[in-house]
Amino acid sequence: MYNFDLERPTRVADAVKLLSDSVESQPLGGGQTLIPTLKQRLASPDRLVSLGAIDEMKGICQDDSGRLCIGGATTHAAVAADGSYPALSAMASHIGDPAVRNRGTIGGSLANNDPAACYPSAVLASNATVVTNAREIAADDYFEGMFSTALDEGEIITEVKFPVPEKANYQKFLQPASRFALVGVFVAKHSDGVRVAVTGASNNGVFRWSEAEAALSSDFSAGALSDLTVSADDMITDLHGSAAYRAHLVKVLTGRAVSAA
Amino acid sequence: MPKDGGIGASNKRREDVRFLTGKGRYTDDINIHGQAYAYFLRSDVAHGTINSVDTSAASAMDGVVGILTGADFEGVGSIPCGWQVTDRFGEVMQEPAHPVLAQGKVRHVGDPIAMVIAESLEQARTAAEAIEVDISELPAVVDMKEALKDGATKVHDDLTSNLCYDWGFVEENRDAVDEAIKGADHVTTLELVNQRLVANPMEPRVAVGDYNAGTDDSTLYTTSQNPHVIRLLMGAFVLGIPEHKLRVVAPDVGGGFGTKIFHYAEEAACTFAAKRVGRPVKWTASRSEAFMSDAHGRDHVTKIELAMDKDGNFLALRTDTHANMGAYLSTFAPSVPTWLHGTLMAGNYKTPLIYVNVKAVFTNTVPVDAYRGAGRPEATFQLERVIDKAAREMGMDPIKLRRKNFVTEFPYATPVAVEYDTGDYHATMDKLEEIIDRKGFAARRAESEKNGKLRGLGINCYIEACGIAPSNLVGQLGARAGLYESATVRVNATGGVVVMTGSHSHGQGHETSFPQVIAEMIGIDPSMVEIVHGDTANTPMGMGTYGSRSLAVGGSAMVKAAEKVINKAKKIAAHLMEASEGDIELKDGAFTVAGTDKSVAWGDVTLAAYVPHNYPLEEIEPGLEETAFYDPANFTYPAGAYSCEVEVDPETGKVTIERFAAADDFGNIVNPMIVDGQVHGGLAQGIGQALLENCAYDDDGQLLSGSYMDYAMPRADDVPFYDVDHSCQTPCTHNPLGVKGCGEAGAIGSPPSVVNAVVDALQSAGHKDVYHIDMPLTPSRVWSAMNGG
């Protein structure tokens, strides 16, 4: 690693300040992606601002409208243990491995928006709201392609608010080496319709499969998908699967998620 | 000595206590006062001409102690290759130079260009980034068949082509094999890839060089399976340091699997640099660095043809293999696709005519060398896959077809130049059939189908040649080293025993199993026996641990040395008891005179040897220490039958291993618990090859699977509990312990059973055109196979 200064503010406002002054700074969530990246010397910030000591960004509660509110620095392990949104907890319990889940955070994952990460699909399918130190961003406005989000430089995810759907399920098909999602599909049945979000598959990162949403909104069963096909255009091809295979998996996993929801 | 501590007992491993408490001492745990840290700047192109390497800016950076480039190694020897293969025309292989640091050209991604030594590793890395390297990139040669075409770019300009050798075996059989195949009732043909793998011991390689200017002695601490071999190769061929001025220490080593046999550039560079900069120099590989600098394994592309008569009797076998050498010849690379592969093509079967052709090819990739099984997995895979296909084509039961062709009379001389001393292939197959409940398979398949899954059963046999092997024979075959093993058995005055062995333990448990043998021979508790290994300063010249040779060869040397010790002790005992030497027996830790109640304890004799007051000084010297070298008369031939049951998810192509059973014949067993563990580990590596692992390059020679993010290592949830059995025992006839070796069997025997099982599953669902899928059988590949891809 190139050297950097490590700061551990205890308040969001201090973190924001540290991230906005002239020193080239980067926020450090759980570090489970950033630290390996730094070890490879693929980035060289002058300062890391750890969010791990900010207690106000940790924890899970419910707001007045019944939304599950998860602090940005809450670990995957904590979300996995919560259980009030079972599909979300189940998803969190399969991110990385146990030691990674004890460090990795929801805010870090969403800020990174890895095209194969699990959380983006949950946020998008749940129609969650990403809360930052500056504003609230609807899920549909938040994700902007692989590794791209609506966050500004220095903007911190302080909380994510999840409406709890009537039914939901996440199906993850493992990339066998990294154990990220080769394809992951989060299906959420809300009172006003079904949302289907797909991760791992597309060069453009997480996306909503709108044809499936339409079909499932009128008939929430795996059979409703039978006539649909997923285009392989813009799907990822790599050592672990072709674009066509990923497209195929999207449909298979969506059906399984519906059945399991 | 109670039986439960000697040969045949599952003694718990004594080395475990230090490993379980964090007190192991691996090479990276060694820090020498004043040490500096090395970082290697490596090529990020696969092939290129080095126009210049400018280190001036880097040299001036903080903490930099010194920078070495290829120019600093002019006059230093080339990294040597330890095996010279002669081709089918009688010509010796093409053998390119392998400089410690690149000179003139870089030939693979990861080829080291410069070594930066600094006060800290991070400083060394930072300085390395400031080295200005001007390289003109050349087209990379990656595909072996392309590499052999006329006009292909040459990896080595001074060679005539990219062909290392064109080996035919047995060349005299070539025409007869062709004729037999032409005239056969049925010929089954299969083309397959045995993909490139990375051994991935969990401990990355480390080298620490140290130089004592006062005595002119050099010491290298290194992660090696064979410190004496490294001392010989590096001292004599690379650095020109006489062996008596060079010590090589391989302390606790975190796994090897072949890839730590070889002499690597970093070892020579650290030893050389320590003297040059006057500081101990330490290099620790990162895992990313390991992927592009550890020798890789396998990488064969093969066409195999099996000719049969109408009843399924094997008549002839012909194979045509391209074997990747990578950019340079690693230490034993040329032997792997030839003598460790071609000689095993008979398998367990009495095929009368066999011809093996292997073209070894240079490419712009990391050198390829022995990896667990080395050549034998490649032989077993193609043979057992083609037999599986033949059974389908002939409409025969795969077990019956195999049994019909088993070798049943021993010793058996194969048409590929080896002689199996002993074995019983029906017995291991019988045992396998007993373990796997083959009759119940139909019900298990029906149950899987009820759950929407396909179920397949794959069976295969394997044989391997290990305990490598007679030095005079391997010498004729091109080895540039002897392949004996050594041991010194030192008995202390108070009766304790120290065995200094040339074998090296890096997970195999020698510290536990070797004492069991000595304990059995003398009749003392194993805790009275200590094993010393891994340091050229205090062990006799030995060839190290690989090829499942430790017990068969190293253990035999130990037995020989112990016998010498015991014979001498008997003389002393005879003197003490005033009896005839011929009447002395050693049992349960005491010497007795046959037919009398006279007895003297082991400890009294050993004391007498060192306090020779009442001692036959005129006949024998004091002391009780003997060294023996054991050079085996033949290889040993472990063999067995394996079975795998898989479930395939037809929607996703995902394969799950439901059951795995192995029935092995390892001859006699010293520690069954350790043997089981060796088989388990081999099975996981074989299953990993079959389903998960793949070292991939792109067309430009860029390494695509350069970390665990893309190189899929088997994890706990990828494998099941295994059923392993080694109750079928036909003891080796030519070593004193009757042992055969068990370290590689699992990795050799398991890949074909997995693939056979998946093909069986797919066939059961009507995919009648699927006879083969190339490894690894990823979900994507299996799905493609089911969907006409």
Added chain:
Amino acid sequence: MELSDEKTIAASVETVWTALLDPEVLKASVPGCKELSGSAEEGFQATVVQKVGPVKATFKGDVSLTEMVEPESLTITGAGKGGAAGFAKGGANVRLSEADGQTVLSYDVEAKVGGKLAQLGSRIIDGFAKKMADQFFENFKAQIEGPSDEEASDEDAPEDSDGAAKKSWIKKLVS
């Protein structure tokens, strides 16, 4: 990675051709370009900063224009070293044709990476390269046409958002 696509630019073929040779336009079009010097004849030297998720690498290298057939086609090639990250190189064969008073710019892009980027990033390289190519030609189009209202408010468009880069290149020429 290989990719073919086309863009229709509201300008004459000659205008587009001239823009292709203009270092200012090139600088504003290469995503993440921080510095660019040199000329179309002699070649350009460029410093480009690329950020992909946690990775942020600075590439220094050359951009050259070759096989120029005025005003029909040329090849843009670039190769840069990114220090510890490895290297990236790519090329685009560009063809211009007139259609309905506008210019159709069609391109075939090829991109390659080496070193750590290849070893660690194989799953995202294709997608990233496509995105970069698309952005390059989008930026190029915007340079000639001037940004649409929508694009002008898009904070992600040319990354170094100094005001000048967002003004129409033609407007700058005439102003």
Added chain:
Amino acid sequence: MTKVSMTVNGKSVSGNVEGRTLLSAFLREDLKLTGTHVGCDTSQCGACVVHVNGEAVKACTMLAGEADGADVTTIEGMANDDGSLNAIQQAFQDHHGLQCGFCTPGMVMSAASLLKDNPKPSEGEIREYLEGNICRCTGYHNIVKAIMAASGQDVSAIAAE
């Protein structure tokens, strides 16, 4: 350099670290606790697993500075007070759950963490829990068996020993 203080295996320790100093490096190099191993650089192999405030973490993917004030346990702190192997360590020895020993410290630390949360895990739960710990020697058979045994379950029916 910044001063960090923490409790490691029950002892208060402190040292000066750079921002980039990893917890694994601080343990191995500053405290000479070399039982924590580093086997990869992408946070996958798990040889470096230690407990920080009672939770398993990968010490190679956490900055030493982030452990300031924390309670850290490494493999060196796992044995019983009298120095004998604890139940998990003993089960690993009894059931041959290790060979080269390099992944073993991480395996033991992960196993301890699992058994704390799930005192009687099933085979499947153990295998799943170990997905962040790679072993190249044992084929996992005896590791899984050892952890089941350490949890007090009867493993005599599990094939082969």
